[in-house]
Amino acid sequence: MLAVFWAEEGGLPASDRGLAYGDGLFETILMAGVRGTLVGYHLDRLVRDAGRLGIPVTRAEVQEAYARAASHYGRSRADTRWVLKLILTRGAGGRGYRPDPEMTPNLLVSASAAPPGIPSDGVAVAYSRIPLTVNPLFAGIKSLNRLEQVMAARELDGDVFEVLQSSREGDLVEGTRTNLLLHTTEGWITPPRASLAVAGVMRDWVLERLEARGEIVIERPLLPEDVTGPGCRAFYLLNSVLGVVTVRNLAGQDLPVDSGLATICDPLETLE
């Protein structure tokens, strides 16, 4: 049985495994008043990845907690965009790393302001010096183990909106908080799901929409020269709170800019 904690009433228990080991997951959902964007995608992912980690939670429990939180925080934010954060942990206790099979999960809910808007003429990004190491068994899971992203995010400054992290093999995997999508003369290219640290729900939604429009979507390793080469039509960062972010410059090189994708894939369309 899921226990719900409200951030403004204090945090999780001191012995919670989310703090001790990063033994849990999280979602950040863009909200407008009591309504949320991509809600089904977020909650489906949370329950699916909890299953991959053996954290026992049902879709109905998560749905009910989401609805309570959306109402609780959203009523006083009727005309405002804000962000709902859900942190799901395996629970408190156990002997060291080994979980107690009887423990029950905890869910911490909190609200924060939406981030500032993105310049419509695009952003500048750089290469990160922090490589990504993805355990294939946990690929794509938005777990609480995010030290690689934190250390890469320390490289951000006012002029660099995002840094791109590479695998050990040198292909571009993702930004600290964004998945990558390249529009080329051969179609839309994005790194394979099995290679990702975090498989974003915005990525899922955009790829579905492109495929529904008959576009060619190719999941394959993305090389820097794919982005900087002559086949590039546009390069995008995807994040469910930020939406589609157009990249105008990569590590000092200007890229072709086409902001059309942001128009046809605006997560605010999905408010429910």
Added chain:
Amino acid sequence: MLAVFWAEEGGLPASDRGLAYGDGLFETILMAGVRGTLVGYHLDRLVRDAGRLGIPVTRAEVQEAYARAASHYGRSRADTRWVLKLILTRGAGGRGYRPDPEMTPNLLVSASAAPPGIPSDGVAVAYSRIPLTVNPLFAGIKSLNRLEQVMAARELDGDVFEVLQSSREGDLVEGTRTNLLLHTTEGWITPPRASLAVAGVMRDWVLERLEARGEIVIERPLLPEDVTGPGCRAFYLLNSVLGVVTVRNLAGQDLPVDSGLATICDPLETLE
């Protein structure tokens, strides 16, 4: 300036980055009353690895917090072994993954019972199905990102004391909570520091003692056949709370048993 929190008075703030991203470190120290084992090793590692992550904390701050906690919990545990846990986080807040340069670290201290004693005739271990993926920039850091160890520890049961995790290349890296040391006819072999998920202080201390005795210590990748082959004299697991643990059986195969190392490297000798 380090802020100290006591587990029995509640946990860290709800917005602490230790929970949000595993953005922190921890130490578990075997104590007897108000005295601790391998204290200098533990506190040196905590401060050194905090520096690697850019968490600003001084040795003096950590020493003072340790002394307060040892006294606070140890006075009522005068004739008892117990475990002091220190969780150091980067602090609370920031915008997403990106830390706020002004934030100050938090330290959560807690006490728990010492684990049960280890059978002196050795333990049985198995191979884990969960590989280890170590980011070379963070190798050895006892960070709060421990999901790989948690998932491997779910494979433990009453008969299997520890499971051994391998790298992508197939060499044995470490147990969920132990470093590996093999005594062979050519010397003492242990996986290289740069390959480790967690570089244990017990490993450091034992290697120093062996070298001080003129023993040959070789840091190189450890293969399963090194352990199961004819050159094996004894195989050990190292953990600062458990001490030296002799392995008598690996995945069903009996190994030569020599419990001499446990006698010459007992962390309780270091009580101070």
